[in-house]
Amino acid sequence: MAKVTITFDNGPEPQITHNVLDVLARHDIKTSFYVIGHKLENEEGRTAALRAKSEGHWIGNHSYSHSVSLGASDDPHIYDIEVTKSQEIIGDLSHPDRLFRPFCNAGIIDHRVFKRDHISRLAEDGYTCVMFNAVTGDWADREGWVARGIAEIESRPWTTLVLHDIAGWPDGTQTGSMERLDEFISLVRDSGHEILQELDPDCIPMRCGELIKSMDDLVN
Numbered sequence: 105m106a107k108v109t110i111t112f113d114n115g116p117e118p119q120i121t122h123n124v125l126d127v128l129a130r131h132d133i134k135t136s137f138y139v140i141g142h143k144l145e146n147e148e149g150r151t152a153a154l155r156a157k158s159e160g161h162w163i164g165n166h167s168y169s170h171s172v173s174l175g176a177s178d179d180p181h182i183y184d185i186e187v188t189k190s191q192e193i194i195g196d197l198s199h200p201d202r203l204f205r206p207f208c209n210a211g212i213i214d215h216r217v218f219k220r221d222h223i224s225r226l227a228e229d230g231y232t233c234v235m236f237n238a239v240t241g242d243w244a245d246r247e248g249w250v251a252r253g254i255a256e257i258e259s260r261p262w263t264t265l266v267l268h269d270i271a272g273w274p275d276g277t278q279t280g281s282m283e284r285l286d287e288f289i290s291l292v293r294d295s296g297h298e299i300l301q302e303l304d305p306d307c308i309p310m311r312c313g314e315l316i317k318s319m320d321d322l323v324n
């Protein structure tokens with residue numbers, strides 16, 4: 105039996121997020137949603153995030169625009185926009201520990217994630233940095249993601265899995281992958297694995313501004 109913390113990135117996308125919330129409620133599962141700030145600037149997006157919070161899910165910050173790795177940008181204001189502005193928009197929907205998950209280009213964790221200065225600012229601002237150890241490519245591959253997700257869970261004692269409450273590719277091509285979420289959760293449970301809301305400490309290099317473990321591998 106393994107543990108899995110399921111997390112959702114890149115939403116909210118109103119209809120998809122509501123469908124995901126329906127499935128989670130049916131299975132009595134609490135998760136966390138790492139939202140893109142600009143998607144909360146319209147009422148439908150904010151309503152979906154509000155519903156997630158009111159149903160016991162945690163809301164974290166997944167950047168304002170989700171368009172650039174902080175460590176790969178030379179814009180001196182990139183942190184103010186992607187982290188601070190997004191956090192302000194999320195406002196009181198935020199988990200009290202100020203969960204922040206950085207933009208990683210299609211799930212690649214490397215030196216482009218932050219600049220050293222961003223680590224200092226995250227610490228000053230009291231953020232909790234939430235990383236992950238498994239992606240399934242769900243947004244791109246309706247056929248394959250469920251089996252890959254199960255294989256990831258069975259490959260380690262505790263998996264922090266990233267799924268996406270979005271319709272498909274950023275260009276608008278729809279894959280409908282979250283229509284298989286119910287099947288995925290049933291498979292996880294039927295295999296005896298435990299689904300947790302709690303975050304695996306191995307994926308939390310910073311908690312409430314305190315550096316827990318080195319973030320050197322994330323720094324440009």
Ligand SMILES: [Zn+2]
Nearest residue numbers: 113114207208
């Ligand atoms: Zn993302």
